[in-house]
Amino acid sequence: MQPAEAYAALTTLAREETVLASCSDLLEWDEETFMPRGGVENRAEQMALMAGLLHERGSDPRFGELLSIVEGSDLAADPASDVAVNIRELRREFERERLLPRDLVEEGARVATFGAQAWVDAREAADFGVFRPWLEKIIVMAREEADAVGFSETRYDAMLDDYEPGMTTREVTALFAGLKARLIPMVEELSRPADLPAHVLRREFPVDRQMLFANAVAAAMGFDLERGRIDTASHPFCTSIGPGDVRIAVRYQRRNFAQGFFVLLHEVGHGLYDQGIDAAHYGMPMGEAPSLGLHESQSRLWENQVGRSLGFWEHFFPRLKSIFHESLHDISLDAFRRVINRVTPGPNRGRADEVTYNLHIIIRSELEQAMLSGDLPVADLPGAWNEAYRKYLSVTPKNDAEGCLQDGHWSEGMIGYFPTYTLGNIYAAQLFDRADRDLGGVESAFAKGDFSGLLGWLRDRIHSQGSRHSARELVALATGAAPTPEPLLKSLDTRYRIT
Numbered sequence: 014m015q016p017a018e019a020y021a022a023l024t025t026l027a028r029e030e031t032v033l034a035s036c037s038d039l040l041e042w043d044e045e046t047f048m049p050r051g052g053v054e055n056r057a058e059q060m061a062l063m064a065g066l067l068h069e070r071g072s073d074p075r076f077g078e079l080l081s082i083v084e085g086s087d088l089a090a091d092p093a094s095d096v097a098v099n100i101r102e103l104r105r106e107f108e109r110e111r112l113l114p115r116d117l118v119e120e121g122a123r124v125a126t127f128g129a130q131a132w133v134d135a136r137e138a139a140d141f142g143v144f145r146p147w148l149e150k151i152i153v154m155a156r157e158e159a160d161a162v163g164f165s166e167t168r169y170d171a172m173l174d175d176y177e178p179g180m181t182t183r184e185v186t187a188l189f190a191g192l193k194a195r196l197i198p199m200v201e202e203l204s205r206p207a208d209l210p211a212h213v214l215r216r217e218f219p220v221d222r223q224m225l226f227a228n229a230v231a232a233a234m235g236f237d238l239e240r241g242r243i244d245t246a247s248h249p250f251c252t253s254i255g256p257g258d259v260r261i262a263v264r265y266q267r268r269n270f271a272q273g274f275f276v277l278l279h280e281v282g283h284g285l286y287d288q289g290i291d292a293a294h295y296g297m298p299m300g301e302a303p304s305l306g307l308h309e310s311q312s313r314l315w316e317n318q319v320g321r322s323l324g325f326w327e328h329f330f331p332r333l334k335s336i337f338h339e340s341l342h343d344i345s346l347d348a349f350r351r352v353i354n355r356v357t358p359g360p361n362r363g364r365a366d367e368v369t370y371n372l373h374i375i376i377r378s379e380l381e382q383a384m385l386s387g388d389l390p391v392a393d394l395p396g397a398w399n400e401a402y403r404k405y406l407s408v409t410p411k412n413d414a415e416g417c418l419q420d421g422h423w424s425e426g427m428i429g430y431f432p433t434y435t436l437g438n439i440y441a442a443q444l445f446d447r448a449d450r451d452l453g454g455v456e457s458a459f460a461k462g463d464f465s466g467l468l469g470w471l472r473d474r475i476h477s478q479g480s481r482h483s484a485r486e487l488v489a490l491a492t493g494a495a496p497t498p499e500p501l502l503k504s505l506d507t508r509y510r511i512t
């Protein structure tokens with residue numbers, strides 16, 4: 014077979030697998046949004062069948078054969094070409110899949126299902142002991158997985174590589190150390206009680222009006238409602254079904270405006286990335302984000318860098334005030350901006366503000382690394398967790414449910430996932446800082462309701478690049494510097510130390 018022919022066959026295989034996965038994504042979207050309760054059993058059967066078909070496709074030995082024909086041929090000679098990028102990434106994914114023993118994968122799926130159930134029960138009972146045996150299994154299996162796929166320095170490298178390819182434990186540790194050293198004193202300083210009307214966001218915000226406002230903001234940001242939808246669900250998410258079909262779901266709360274609105278900005282950020290990917294590359298790595306952290310950078314950028322800026326609210330606050338007149342008539346733009354940029358340390362990651370958020374992530378990253386290396390026996394997790402919260406945030410969770418049982422990631426076998434949230438924040442601030450300089454100050458455009466300059470910059474530098482580069486390389490190319498926590502610290506310092 015000629016290389017060109019092999020590449021065409023490879024494209025067909027990869028595309029079909031993506032189309033199949035998109036059917037499963039659509040079933041999942043429906044399950045989260047509109048499916049009646051009575052549909053559960055049939056949906057479980059549909060999902061199981063899809064998972065089986067997908068696994069069959071993904072491990073098709075033809076992938077390996079076709080890749081070998083294209084690799085080393087003239088077709089893939091230029092490493093910067095789309096073909097070479099697609100081949101490189103397909104090979105990387107295929108190798109990881111190939112090196113994982115079948116029984117470990119199957120056992121992983123089983124443990125994730127039961128582990129997630131045990132976690133729910135443990136959380137209800139606020140008793141880590143119920144979940145402990147499962148977490149012990151999950152850690153042992155993560156070690157086996159790392160040993161199977163290989164790593165350069167520590168097993169955690171192999172875990173990270175699954176979510177943030179190209180990022181190492183050494184680099185994450187250095188980035189997080191730089192953040193931590195400055196965030197801990199910053200939190201302490203900024204969380205002194207200030208005279209803020211924080212309660213205003215808990216006044217009455219009718220949900221139907223929140224939805225109208227949210228859709229108008231999403232459209233102004235550039236989210237194309239002809240190629241996407243915004244619905245409601247109990248858990249917010251954004252999923253790309255395919256080119257031209259990006260689905261967002263959010264949850265509005267009548268008496269918590271910030272919770273619904275900033276989550277909407279976050280999910281729209283993810284959606285803008287997906288809508289900015291070149292449809293011609295659908296089904297191939299050039300049509301995908303290179304990492305979770307980079308995808309998260311887009312959501313965090315719109316949620317925080319844009320959505321908490323003065324320019325943004327100079328444009329939207331008058332409209333917000335007219336829509337929710339009863340609740341905001343006595344609030345000035347300045348007071349509102351202070352309220353949405355305030356620091357309140359607490360035990361919960363999901364409800365954390367932007368400044369304390371990264372400390373929640375750093376705690377989880379440090380603890381999962383310690384469990385994986387064996388430095389921290391799983392049985393000692395609750396104590397180590399509470400100790401870290403006292404040290405970093407000066408708060409003490411009142412029980413395990415509020416402490417080490419609050420997130421479900423570990424119960425589903427996701428070790429190495431947490432750092433991608435903070436990497437997203439680091440990338441976001443660095444990209445925004447550079448865009449702001451390149452465009453000569455974006456906030457004056459925001460004040461006019463114009464976000465097209467920023468979106469154009471992101472389309473060009475990030476969205477259209479697919480998986481051409483790893484996230485860290487892409488951030489370096491777009492900004493001229495390797496990822497560093499400095500822009501994030503600078504932006505927090507500027508926005509939260511409002512005088």
Ligand code: ZN
Pocket residue numbers: 279283309312
């Ligand atoms: Zn996100």
